[in-house]
Amino acid sequence: MKDKELLFKLWIGALAGGLILLAIANYKVNFYGNSRLLPVSLGILTAATFILGIYFQKVRYIMHGAAFMIIVAAAFAGFANWLPQTIGEPPALEEAIDDISTMSPQELADVGEKLIFGAVGGSTVKGAEGKAKCSLCHVFGASDHGERAPNLFGLPGRSSEIVQLDSYKNRDTVQTVAFEGSGIAETAIEYMAESHACPNCYVTPGFGKGGSNDRESPMPAVHKSPINLTIDEMVAVDAWMYVREGLDLPSVDEMRAAYEKFIPEDERPQATAGDGEAGGGDNPLLTTGDETLPEIFEKAQCSLCHVIPGIPGADEGDFGPELYVKSNASKRMKDKGYAGSASSVQEYILESIMNPNLYIVPEFDEDLMPDDFGTTLNAKTLYRIVNYLSKIEKGKDPPNYEEM
Ligand code: HEC
Numbered sequence: 001m002k003d004k005e006l007l008f009k010l011w012i013g014a015l016a017g018g019l020i021l022l023a024i025a026n027y028k029v030n031f032y033g034n035s036r037l038l039p040v041s042l043g044i045l046t047a048a049t050f051i052l053g054i055y056f057q058k059v060r061y062i063m064h065g066a067a068f069m070i071i072v073a074a075a076f077a078g079f080a081n082w083l084p085q086t087i088g089e090p091p092a093l094e095e096a097i098d099d100i101s102t103m104s105p106q107e108l109a110d111v112g113e114k115l116i117f118g119a120v121g122g123s124t125v126k127g128a129e130g131k132a133k134c135s136l137c138h139v140f141g142a143s144d145h146g147e148r149a150p151n152l153f154g155l156p157g158r159s160s161e162i163v164q165l166d167s168y169k170n171r172d173t174v175q176t177v178a179f180e181g182s183g184i185a186e187t188a189i190e191y192m193a194e195s196h197a198c199p200n201c202y203v204t205p206g207f208g209k210g211g212s213n214d215r216e217s218p219m220p221a222v223h224k225s226p227i228n229l230t231i232d233e234m235v236a237v238d239a240w241m242y243v244r245e246g247l248d249l250p251s252v253d254e255m256r257a258a259y260e261k262f263i264p265e266d267e268r269p270q271a272t273a274g275d276g277e278a279g280g281g282d283n284p285l286l287t288t289g290d291e292t293l294p295e296i297f298e299k300a301q302c303s304l305c306h307v308i309p310g311i312p313g314a315d316e317g318d319f320g321p322e323l324y325v326k327s328n329a330s331k332r333m334k335d336k337g338y339a340g341s342a343s344s345v346q347e348y349i350l351e352s353i354m355n356p357n358l359y360i361v362p363e364f365d366e367d368l369m370p371d372d373f374g375t376t377l378n379a380k381t382l383y384r385i386v387n388y389l390s391k392i393e394k395g396k397d398p399p400n401y402e403e404m
């Protein structure tokens, strides 16, 4: 009899032990998986403790007490675990914009403000800049003074006047129509669309490319690289300019049609999921550093403003000096007005990128070059930029970017 009882208790002990191991195993497997199966371990543990409590009389009260504690713990843990998990989820990637035809004018304007300034409300933040990059060159406030590009306050109103001007209708620019047969703008929204899609078509007097006698614009077409806005995004940008001045917005169809008038079908950029890859969403980085050098200079927008010898696609920038830095750096560092601390070409370049207003190259505008490259370019990108620029010398062949 004694033997039988001992054997029975051994079996029960083994069963309870097995259950405890099972509970531990389940706990381990599911602990890191953010799984909701964790409370199962506590359930198994409770069952094991109860079984032990029933058959091992001497420890019965302790075991039942322990089981009760585990049930309470399980109830709490289970409750917390089964709650919807809201914290710690990765932020949603920047999506392509929704169907704009169902948005209210204010919603559409908010999308536009986000594109220009990076956030709703961004228009009140100094230096704010979004995917559309307009604020790199343009000012938007009623009393701001546009140094190198027209102030865009009042644009919808003055656009309807500009399209009536003889100087607008009889333009004499390097490219007089957006494409063969496109015609010119007849309404305010068409003028805005033409300005974005074909900056050369009409150049605001006094703002043309240096030496072009206002026949050529320094503004990039915004549906093309590096800005690449889709038609719907450009519509949203325009919507913000109307709505913030309290003006009635043309219909979305009318605005889309204005862009379709000036952008041929095969040039219309499509919204792509990859848009948020660099420079989108919550990631401020413009580049990964693994791109080719021409891609780096394009994505970092250096080529919007600078001619960079030897880099394809960087031969138009007119807002900053041509980057013959190896020839110019020592001149700059010796200048009376130089307040920086660089003592080599490389240091001078890095300083110019990180802190552009420390020294202003004579005859160029202060406050034009963005001063946030320290947060938008990573170390690998900066290294490759400095390495390339430090080898550009006037009168010599530019370095071979393909090997750098
Ligand atoms: C690299 C600098 C630069 C960037 C970036 C830029 N622009 Fe311009 N923009 C200019 C300059 C310079 C002019 C004046 C020459 C001309 O009329 O083309 C201009 C002209 C314009 C005009 C015509 C203004 C008028 O008073 O008639 C509009 C509209 C305009 N830009 C809108 C935009 C928008 C919207 C964006 C962003 C999506 C943008 N620009 C990005 C430099 C820039």
Ligand code: HEC
Residues within 6 Å of the ligand: 136, 137, 300, 301, 302, 303, 304, 305, 306, 319, 320, 321, 322, 323, 324, 325, 328, 329, 332, 348, 349, 352, 353, 356, 357, 359, 360, 361, 364, 365, 366, 367, 368, 369, 370, 373, 385
């Ligand atoms: C919106 C226009 C703009 C953009 C974008 C821009 N720059 Fe500039 N940059 C300027 C202007 C204007 C100056 C001259 C005024 C000054 O010294 O700040 C300048 C000056 C410089 C200088 C000093 C040149 C010299 O001859 O001494 C360097 C180097 C330079 N930029 C590099 C870059 C690089 C690299 C990028 C991209 C990562 C870049 N810039 C983007 C406008 C721009």
